[in-house]
Amino acid sequence: MGQTPWTIERICEALGSPDLAQRFLGEINRAPAHELLGVFAKWQGIAATTLSTVERARELAQHDDRGEELPGEWVDATARLLDETGAARGAA
Helix, strand or coil, X not given: CCXXXXXXXXXXXXXXXXXXXXXXXXXXXXXXXXHHHHHHHHHHHHHXXXXXXXXXXXXXXXXXXXXXXXXXXXXXXXXXXXXXXXHHHHHC
């Protein structure tokens, strides 16, 4: 898919979410002519990031399915997240 030119249709497909695709279409349809390229470029970037993230997640899932250690450097943030959510619950 990397060699396929970016089109409005391809961006919608790459976003992977009907809600995001509708948001993109709404922005591109409401943009004045002088802003069209900027809006298109913004959403092209979002779509490209989405595609690369999905591909990376699939690669990691394959490692996990094989019972292999996941590649890359991983930081265990469990304690920090538990502290933050506990603090947030206490404030609510």
